[in-house]
Amino acid sequence: MTATLLALELLISGDPELWGIISISFKVSTIAIIVAVPPSLLIAFFLAYTEFPGRRLLVTIFNTLLSVPAVVVGLTLYILLSRQGPLGDWKLLFSQTAMVIGQIVLCVPILVAMSHAALQAADKRAWETTRTLGASIIRAAFTIMYETRFGLLAALLAAYGRVIAEVGASMMLGGNILNYTRNIPTAIALETSKGEFAQGIALGIVLLLMSFALNGLFHHLQGRGQWSV
Amino acid sequence: MKSINIRFSHVHKRLGRKTILRDECFAIRSGELTLLCGKNGTGKTTLLRIIAGLEKPDIATIDIGNAITSWRRCRKQLRSYSVYLHQHAYMLDGSVKDNLNYTLSQRKLTKMKKIT
Numbered sequence: 537m538t539a540t541l542l543a544l545e546l547l548i549s550g551d552p553e554l555w556g557i558i559s560i561s562f563k564v565s566t567i568a569i570i571v572a573v574p575p576s577l578l579i580a581f582f583l584a585y586t587e588f589p590g591r592r593l594l595v596t597i598f599n600t601l602l603s604v605p606a607v608v609v610g611l612t613l614y615i616l617l618s619r620q621g622p623l624g625d626w627k628l629l630f631s632q633t634a635m636v637i638g639q640i641v642l643c644v645p646i647l648v649a650m651s652h653a654a655l656q657a658a659d660k661r662a663w664e665t666t667r668t669l670g671a672s673i674i675r676a677a678f679t680i681m682y683e684t685r686f687g688l689l690a691a692l693l694a695a696y697g698r699v700i701a702e703v704g705a706s707m708m709l710g711g712n713i714l715n716y717t718r719n720i721p722t723a724i725a726l727e728t729s730k731g732e733f734a735q736g737i738a739l740g741i742v743l744l745l746m747s748f749a750l751n752g753l754f755h756h757l758q759g760r761g762q763w764s765v
Numbered sequence: 766m767k768s769i770n771i772r773f774s775h776v777h778k779r780l781g782r783k784t785i786l787r788d789e790c791f792a793i794r795s796g797e798l799t800l801l802c803g804k805n806g807t808g809k810t811t812l813l814r815i816i817a818g819l820e821k822p823d824i825a826t827i828d829i830g831n832a833i834t835s836w837r838r839c840r841k842q843l844r845s846y847s848v849y850l851h852q853h854a855y856m857l858d859g860s861v862k863d864n865l866n867y868t869l870s871q872r873k874l875t876k877m878k879k880i881t
Contacts, residue, residue, distance in 0.1 A: 659855055661851050661853075661854075661855035662855055662857070664814075664819050664849065664851070664855075665851070665854075665855045665857065666857070666871075667818075667819060667844065668817050668818075668819060668844065668847070668848050668849040668850075669848065669867065669868045669871050669872075670844065670845065670868065670871035670872045670873075671867075671871045675871065679857065679867075682858065683857065683858055
């Protein structure tokens with residue numbers, strides 16, 4: 537109880553260390569999502585609307601990658617980015633860029649698999665209607681994305697939820713350096729291991745509030761059946 | 766829309782093991798109304814989709830505006846001359862006005878001509 541009160545006090549008082557961790561977390565995850573969304577949507581669209589050899593295999597691979605643990609992604613990228621690794625010259629290990637790369641690798645399969653499912657489930661007539669009405673392939677693709685926007689938004693939320701809450705990759709690739717690569721999940725893990733629960737609880741509250749706000753927004757949009765923002 | 770005569774020759778289409786269209790030849794002339802009728806499964810929809818540039822035939826020669834070409838080469842032209850309506854038409858999300866304006870904007874009609 538005392539730890540929870542202390543956590544609320546930390547949040548309300550605007551503790552610079554705590555809010556620094558929160559801002560790093562949001563910055564890294566938002567950049568990762570922004571970078572990952574366009575190629576993921578493109579891949580999902582190709583998988584849903586084109587026919588080529590190996591298409592089903594690719595869909596299966598992306599669905600399999602959904603269950604890859606964050607630590608495995610972290611370990612693989614750690615090996616690649618470490619000094620002795622093939623990408624060691626880039627000197628990215630223990631930086632925010634490395635964390636962004638790790639989070640991109642984690643969220644791309646979610647974005648592709650869920651967007652593909654949403655696009656695949658779209659009425660086949662929608663694509664033909666846009667094309668016969670004279671839309672170019674690009675315009676038709678954007679129209680279909682608009683038609684399936686709630687499914688795509690769900691994919692976005694799921695991906696954002698995964699990357700902002702993952703510990704393994706951020707810990708291994710970022711190194712949990714205060715005011716540089718310490719984000720919400722790695723800070724919670726560290727503070728809990730030290731027995732300092734207040735900051736951990738405060739950060740947990742932020743994560744829950746963010747999740748609640750995003751889901752609330754999503755359900756609000758879905759309920760209206762159209763964009764209202 | 767520009768008036769144009771379109772002649773389809775040797776249209777052949779298989780779907781799986783079934784031959785839907787076998788060496789069909791027909792013409793659509795400007796100013797005429799053409800009625801396509803036949804029993805279920807005889808290829809009416811497939812033919813309409815080929816005419817609308819939505820479905821690729823296995824073989825077809827098309828004479829469009831006095832130029833003989835393949836379906837692949839003229840499918841853009843076919844799309845610009847035709848609109849394919851599904852048996853149960855699909856309406857894009859939005860109002861009827863939005864749907865009409867979508868078509869008009871795709872057909873490169875000016876805003877003046879758009880529904881307001």
